[in-house]
Amino acid sequence: MSSLETVAVPQKYRRISIDPVTRVEGHGKVTILLDDDNQVHQVRLHIVEFRGFEIFIEGRPYWEVPVTVQRLCGICPVSHHLAAVKAMDIIAGAKAIPPTAEKLRRLMHYGQILQSHALHFFHLSSPDLLLGFDSDVTKRNIIGVVAEHPELARQGVLLRKFGQEVIRHTSGKRIHGTGAIPGGMNKALTISERDEMRCEVDQVIAWARKAVQLTKKLFATNPEFYDRFGMVDSNMMSIVDDEGRLDLYHGGLRVKNAEGRILLDHVDYATYDQVIGEEVKPWTYMKFPYLCSLGPEKGWYKVGPLARVQTADRLSTPFAEEERHEMMQASNGRPVHGALQYHVARLIELLHAAEVIRDLLDDPDITGTDLLADFGPRRREAVGAIEAPRGTLFHHYRVDEEGLVDYCNLIVSTTNNNQAMNEAVRHVARHHLSGRTITEGLLNRIEVAIRAYDPCLSCATHALGQMPLEVELRDPDGALVHKVRKDSDAVSCG
Amino acid sequence: MNAIADVDTRSAVRKLRVATTSLGGCCGCHMSFLDIDERIIQLAEHVDFDRCPLTDLKHCGPCDIGIIEGAVCNAENVHVLREFRRNCKVLVALGACAVTGGLPALRNRVDLDDCLTRVYAGRGNGGAVPNDPELPLLLDSVFPINEVVRVDYFVPGCPPPEQAIWKLLSDLIVGHMLRLEDKLIRFD
Ligand code: SF4
Numbered sequence: 313m314s315s316l317e318t319v320a321v322p323q324k325y326r327r328i329s330i331d332p333v334t335r336v337e338g339h340g341k342v343t344i345l346l347d348d349d350n351q352v353h354q355v356r357l358h359i360v361e362f363r364g365f366e367i368f369i370e371g372r373p374y375w376e377v378p379v380t381v382q383r384l385c386g387i388c389p390v391s392h393h394l395a396a397v398k399a400m401d402i403i404a405g406a407k408a409i410p411p412t413a414e415k416l417r418r419l420m421h422y423g424q425i426l427q428s429h430a431l432h433f434f435h436l437s438s439p440d441l442l443l444g445f446d447s448d449v450t451k452r453n454i455i456g457v458v459a460e461h462p463e464l465a466r467q468g469v470l471l472r473k474f475g476q477e478v479i480r481h482t483s484g485k486r487i488h489g490t491g492a493i494p495g496g497m498n499k500a501l502t503i504s505e506r507d508e509m510r511c512e513v514d515q516v517i518a519w520a521r522k523a524v525q526l527t528k529k530l531f532a533t534n535p536e537f538y539d540r541f542g543m544v545d546s547n548m549m550s551i552v553d554d555e556g557r558l559d560l561y562h563g564g565l566r567v568k569n570a571e572g573r574i575l576l577d578h579v580d581y582a583t584y585d586q587v588i589g590e591e592v593k594p595w596t597y598m599k600f601p602y603l604c605s606l607g608p609e610k611g612w613y614k615v616g617p618l619a620r621v622q623t624a625d626r627l628s629t630p631f632a633e634e635e636r637h638e639m640m641q642a643s644n645g646r647p648v649h650g651a652l653q654y655h656v657a658r659l660i661e662l663l664h665a666a667e668v669i670r671d672l673l674d675d676p677d678i679t680g681t682d683l684l685a686d687f688g689p690r691r692r693e694a695v696g697a698i699e700a701p702r703g704t705l706f707h708h709y710r711v712d713e714e715g716l717v718d719y720c721n722l723i724v725s726t727t728n729n730n731q732a733m734n735e736a737v738r739h740v741a742r743h744h745l746s747g748r749t750i751t752e753g754l755l756n757r758i759e760v761a762i763r764a765y766d767p768c769l770s771c772a773t774h775a776l777g778q779m780p781l782e783v784e785l786r787d788p789d790g791a792l793v794h795k796v797r798k799d800s801d802a803v804s805c806g
Numbered sequence: 807m808n809a810i811a812d813v814d815t816r817s818a819v820r821k822l823r824v825a826t827t828s829l830g831g832c833c834g835c836h837m838s839f840l841d842i843d844e845r846i847i848q849l850a851e852h853v854d855f856d857r858c859p860l861t862d863l864k865h866c867g868p869c870d871i872g873i874i875e876g877a878v879c880n881a882e883n884v885h886v887l888r889e890f891r892r893n894c895k896v897l898v899a900l901g902a903c904a905v906t907g908g909l910p911a912l913r914n915r916v917d918l919d920d921c922l923t924r925v926y927a928g929r930g931n932g933g934a935v936p937n938d939p940e941l942p943l944l945l946d947s948v949f950p951i952n953e954v955v956r957v958d959y960f961v962p963g964c965p966p967p968e969q970a971i972w973k974l975l976s977d978l979i980v981g982h983m984l985r986l987e988d989k990l991i992r993f994d
Contacts, residue, residue, distance in 0.1 A: 334862045337833045339882075343940055358940050360882065363830060366929075367921040368912040383909040386834020386965065435840070435860060453861045455850045466844060473843040486841055487834045487965050488994075592926050592933030595940055721929050756862070 316738040319345055319354045330755055333357075333762055335436045335453070337387050338769025342737060342758055344745070352746040355738045357730075357762060359598035359769055366720045374403050374711045379490055381707070384724070385768055387431065389488050390424035390479055391700035391725075394561070395707040397492040398696030403711055404494035405688040412680030413496035418561045419672045420482035420491055421698070422665040425560055426516075427475025428701035429617075429662040432766045433523065433655060434468025440760045441530060441655070446753030464526070467519045471662070474509075474516050478669060481505045496684040503679055513670045517631065520663035524635050527656050542651030542736040542761035545570035546612060547603065548619035549728070551581070551699050558624035558664070560699040566623045567603065567613065572647045575605070581697035584706050588723065598730050601723060612731035614649075615703025616765065617657035622647045629671070632664035651736045651764040658766070690715070700725045702766050726767045736761040822870040822979055825856035825894060829883040830910045830948065831876025833859070834965040835901035839873075841968035852979050869894045871978055877903040877910045878949040882942035891955040896978060900971070902964040902993075904951045909964075911948040918946050959984050963992040 319325065325345035333340045339361040345354040365384055369377060378397040382389035394417055401409060409417075439452045442461060451459070458465040476486040481501060483489025491497055531538040552566045553559040556577075564578035565587065579587060590599040591608045602611035613619070622640070627633040639648070639656060672678055693710040703725035710719035740761045745754050828836060836859055842849065853871075857863040866872065866886075872894030878884055891897055902908035913921070922935045951957060961970055961984075970990040977984045 332864060334864065335860065337859070338828070341940070356940075358938075360940070360942055361830065361880065362944065363879065363910050364913040364916070364921055364925075366925060367916055380909065383832050383834070383964070386832040386837045389832075389834065431837075431840070449862050453855070454846075455855060455860075458847055458850060462847075466847070469844050469846065472840070476841060485994075486968075487837050590929070592936065594934060594936050595938035597936055597941065 340769045352741045355741045395696040395698045399694040400494040402694035405690045406495035406685040410682040423478025426665040430471035524659045544735040550620040550623040556625035582695040614732045615728040618654045621657045629667035654764040825866040825869045826858040826873040829876035830879035831903045835875035838965035880942040898959045
C-alpha cells in the first residue's frame, strides 16, 4: 500500500484541502499534507457524509425495499432497485422469472448504464478533457462546453435523455420508478413505447460511436501523458456470463490480477462475504474492501468500466467489441491501468449499452405480458448483485417470519474502488504536485483522477458515522434547536 | 415544453445567478433538474451557475436563487445551508429530503451509537468507528432545512418532476411568484 497514506506526525505539515470535490456525485474532500519544500507527505480522499440505510431499512417489509433503497442514489437508482429485487426474488420464493420480465429489467438497466455514462462523461468530465485541466475555473463546466462545442454538448445531453426515457418507459418514472417487483415486473411495454425508442436508437448508437472516436483521438495526441495519468496497477473484478462475456445484469464474479491472469472465475456472488473482506479506517466513512485470499495489502481491486472491459473475454455486440479489441491491442494485451483510460472504457460500454438496447427492442418478447413468476416457499436470506454503472454492487438481506428485514449489508460500487481512487490521487500528487507551487489547476488534476472513477459519493454514504466533538444548532433567532456531543449518551435535543 | 415566457429586455441583460447544492440527499433532485434535457442550453441564456454540482466553484457567492436538495444531517450541512441563506435572495427547498427530512430522516428512529457499532464493528471483519477530525460532526437527528434557515419556496416530490423545476425557474426568471398547478405537486 502507498506510503503517502499516513504520516507519523501530521502537525508538522501544512494542510491543503479540496473541499468539496466538485463535478462528482455526492460529498467528498481531499486533504494533502506538505512540508516546507512543498513535498507531498500524505494524501487522502475522505468520504464525509453518512446516511444509515443498512440500519434503518431493518424492520421494513421486504417487498418495499426495492423502491426504498434506490433513494441511496439518484444517479443509479435502477441499479439499487434491481440488485435489491434480485435478492427479493429469492426471498419471495419466486421460481423462474418469465423471459419478458427479465428482458424488461435488462432494458431498464442498460438504459441506466447509458444515461449514467453519458452524464458522467459529458456533464461532469468532458470540461477537463475538452477545455483543459487548467482552463478558467468559472468556465470549466458543461455550460462552457456548450459554448465551445455546442453540437457535442447537445449530443451528450440527448444521449442521457434517451437513457432516461428507456428507464421511464420500463419503470414509470425517470428517477425512482417502481417497475421491478419480487418475481418480475409490474408493467408491460406497449408497442408504441417500443417503437418510440426503436426509432431513436440508431441515432444514439451513431453518437456513441463518435464519442468513442473523439476520446481516442484526444488521447492519441499525447499518449504518454494520457496513458500514465493516475496509473495504479491493481486486481480487477466484475460479473461475467457463463461464456466469460461482459454481462451487466447477471452472472458470476471474475477477478483478474494486474497482469491479466484470472484469479477467481464464475464465483457465485451469494458467497461474496467469503471472497471479500472490508477494512475500516478512522479517516473516512467509506470502507476498504479487499480479496480475502490476498489480504488488505495486496487484495484491493478496481471495479467499473475499465475493470469490466478487461476482466471479460469480450462484449456481445459488434461495434463495442471492435472498440474493446482495439483498446486491448494498443497495449499489446497487457491490461491498462491509467485513470483516464476509464473514460475510453466507459464510452465503449455506453456504445455497448445502446447496442444491447436495440437488440432488446427488436426481440419480440419485449412487448410480452407474462410478467410474474410462480412462487414457492419463502426464504429467509438472499444476495443480489449487479454491475452498476460504477462497478459491482452487492445487496444482502435477511428477513424474519413476518417478512420484515432484520439484516442488510450493502457494498456499493464506489466502495469497491475506494483504495484504487486513493492510490490514483496519491499517484497524481507524487507526479504532478510534489515540489511545485500549488495552484488551482494543479489541484484540479487531483479531481480529474477522482472523476475518472466516476465515484458516486452519494451511494457511498450509506454507512453511519460518529460525532467527534460537540455542535449546537440554533434557529435563525439564535435559540438552541439541537446539540450533539462526542459521548452520544449526552445527546440532548431542545 | 413551454419556453421561458416573455423574458423582457432587462432580464436578458442581467442574467440571474443560481446556486444549488445537495446536503444529505441522493442527487436525484439534481438529476430531475437535468431532466430538463436540452432546455439547459436555453436556461444558460438566462442564468449563470454559481456553486452547483456541475461547476468548480466550491463556495456560494451572492446569488439571486439558491436551491437546496437533501436534509440536514451533519454540521457541514448546517454550515453550507447557512452560507446559501446568507448569499441567496430566494431560497428553495427542493424535494422530500429538504422539505420534510425525507428518507434520510428514517434514521431518527434509531440510536446513533448502536448503529455505528453495528455498521463498523458488526459487518465485514469489524473495526473501530471512524472518528477523524476531518469528518464533519453528525447531528443525532436529521432535519428538514426550514428548521435551520428561513425558506422561501417548497417544492415537494422524490424527486419533484422536471416540469416543476422548469416552472420554478421560469417563474423566478421573469420575477413572478412560484405557482405550481396540482399536477406538478407530487409526493412520490
Ligand atoms: S427528495 Fe428523493 S430524489 Fe430528492 S434527494 Fe431526497 S431521496 Fe433523492
